[in-house]
C-alpha cells in the first residue's frame with residue numbers, strides 16, 4: 001500500500017475530514033465497578049484482585065452505585081439524556097488481559113445518550129454531538145518483556161497485572177464531527193481538553209492522560225470535497241496527550257489523502273500512535289461486523305435511576 005504523505009493544506013483542497021472521538025475515562029471511585037477491590041493506581045501487581053474481578057466460577061458481580069452516580073453526573077454535564085432503564089451486556093472476546101473472556105459493558109442501552117459539548121477554536125464555536133456515554137470495566141494490563149518496541153511482536157514473554165481489571169470506566173462517544181476543515185486537528189484537541197476540564201470540575205476522575213486514566217481513540221476519514229459522504233475510517237488507539245490528539249488527526253489526514261490520491265482504498269483498521277514521531281502504524285483489521293456476541297448480562301439487575309435522583313444530581317452540578 002502507498003504511504004505518501006500529502007501536505008496538510010493540499011489535503012484540504014481535495015478532501016473534507018470527518019472525525020469521531022472515543023474517550024475512555026477511569027472513574028476515581030474507591031472500589032471497582034463490580035466488586036469491593038480497591039481501584040487505586042500503582043499497587044503491587046495482582047494485589048488488588050478477588051474472585052469477581054478475576055472472573056472465577058461462582059463469583060457474582062454487584063454494581064458500584066458511586067460509579068452510576070458519576071456516570072449520570074457526567075451525562076448531565078454533557079447536556080445528555082439519562083436513560084430511565086438500561087442494562088449491562090457481555091462483550092465477548094478472548095484476550096489475556098481480560099480474565100473473564102468477556103468485558104461487562106453496555107451495548108444498545110447506554111446510560112447516557114444525545115448530549116453535546118460546544119468547543120471554541122480561534123473564535124469559532126463547534127458543537128460536538130455526543131452519541132452516548134456508557135459504563136464498563138477496564139481490562140488488566142499486559143507488559144511485553146524483551147523485543148525492541150514493547151509490543152507483543154518480538155517479545156520473549158508477557159506479564160499480566162489484573163489490578164486494573166474491573167476499574168470503572170465511562171466511554172464517551174461522539175457522532176461524526178463534520179465541517180471542521182482545516183481546524184479539524186484543533187477541534188479534536190479542544191474537545192478532549194474541554195471534556196477533561198469538565199471531568200476535573202466534576203471530580204469524578206483524575207483524568208491523567210499520562211497514567212492512562214483518560215485515553216482517547218481517534219477515528220478519521222476523508223471524503224471528496226463537497227461530496228457529503230463519509231469515507232472509510234481508521235481508528236488510532238490510545239492517543240494519550242492533548243498534543244498527540246491533534247497530531248494524530250493531522251497525520252492520518254495526510255496519510256489518507258496519499259492513499260486516496262493514488263486511487264487506492266483506505267483499509268479499515270486500528271492504528272498505533274507513536275509519540276516520538278507523531279506517526280501511526282497499522283494495527284489490526286477492524287470491520288463494523290466484528291462480532292462480540294453481545295448479550296444482556298444475566299448476573300446484574302438493570303440500572304433504573306429514578307427521575308428524582310437524576311434531578312437531585314442535576315441540581316448539585318458545579
Ligand SMILES: [Zn+2]
Nearest residue numbers: 035037050053
Ligand atoms: Zn475484585
